[in-house]
Amino acid sequence: MDELIRRRVYGADHDDPDPGPRPGHVYRELVAGPLDGLLLDVTGWTAGQLREGAALATEIGAYGPGGRALYGPGAADPRLWEWQGDTP
Known part of the structure; x- marks a missing residue:
C-alpha cells in the first residue's frame, strides 16, 4: 500500500x-499511453464496468483536448x- 500512497489519482x-x-x-493502475502511472478510482464500479474498462x-492523447x-x-x-488506444 505504501507504493500506492505516493501515486496521483486520475x-x-x-x-x-x-x-x-x-x-x-479501490484503484486500478493505468499502464502505458497518455495516462501511464495514474490511478483510477473504481470504488463502487460493477463487475461489468470493471471488465469493460x-x-x-x-x-x-492523440486527439488533444476533448x-x-x-x-x-x-x-x-x-x-x-492497459492502454488500448485513443479516440476522439
Missing part, C-alpha cells in the same frame, strides 16, 4: 495538496489497466 487537480489515493477506495478524458484514452483490464493482472 482527475485530481494539479494543485491538490493530496492528489493520492484515499483510504477505503473506461474511456478517460485527456488533453494529452479526446479520450481507452483503458481496460490487462490479461496478466486485472488490477493493471
Whole structure:
C-alpha cells in the first residue's frame, strides 16, 4: 500500500495538496499511453464496468483536448489497466 500512497489519482487537480489515493477506495493502475502511472478510482464500479474498462478524458492523447484514452483490464493482472488506444 505504501507504493500506492505516493501515486496521483486520475482527475485530481494539479494543485491538490493530496492528489493520492484515499483510504477505503479501490484503484486500478493505468499502464502505458497518455495516462501511464495514474490511478483510477473504481470504488463502487460493477463487475461489468470493471471488465469493460473506461474511456478517460485527456488533453494529452492523440486527439488533444476533448479526446479520450481507452483503458481496460490487462490479461496478466486485472488490477493493471492497459492502454488500448485513443479516440476522439
